[in-house]
Amino acid sequence: MSETGITTDPWEYCLSIPNDPRAVTVSRRTLRLILTLHGLVRRADVAELLAAELVSNAVRHTKGPAALRVRWSAGVLRIGAWDADPAPPEPPVPLEQAVDLEEGRGLALVRACADLWGWQPLAREGNRGKVVWCELATA
Template sequence: MVTVALPDTWSYAVRVPHDPRAARVVRMTVRAALSGHGMADMLDVVELLTSELVTNAYRHTKGPASLRLTAVGDGRLRVGVWDSSPHIPAPFDEPPGVRVPPVPLAPAGAEGGRGLFLVQQYATAWGGWSLGEGLFGRGAGKLLWFEV
């Protein structure tokens, strides 16, 4: 009998339309991928942070978004979210590894404004790259990422 050892590095990519259900779709994708790869211990954090970034992509752009989940080895997971806006919000606008003061927390009762604060609290690393304005005035966008 032959035994197959699964690699500790893998990657999944999902493109989601500009749709209010996009965050739910990526939460289900994250849950399936991490559960299937024995990474359920980090599921809640990854699901929350991924949902926050995809929700921001929906709220602040008019185009689709893409999600990439990558197991980079040693039990680490990198999550990247691309959207069509070139604007990089704090704390993603600093070079990787630079710790900045926490993003101000939204006032009590506010409907938003906590997602990037949560990334700072729960991710071990994060960053972002602007991909520029693109052709014909259409945004090439940005990529925001975090690791846990």
């Protein structure tokens, strides 16, 4: 740990989640615990919002299992949601337009709040799929 209490060594967690809307709450609470234990509680509010949007999309738009992936390396927190659908996510609408939508704001919020975001195909445990991810720098 550094003098600020933030873990300097890289780490990674992966939480397998069922296709269940309650998984969003479990993911948020698990992420907050992880960040608190690693001295990153100052980033928890934004990180929880981003994780909730990513996991919610994975659960809402796919039928199979999903996973929350969290990685810390070189001062960057990467949050990702894996799902079993290999199709790319719908492009985010501009945040100004998303405010008036009842749904479909998730990736607009991710794009607005994260330092960087994207997606990539990713197989997990023999299942084809994708991971949608975002990054937050701690500095």
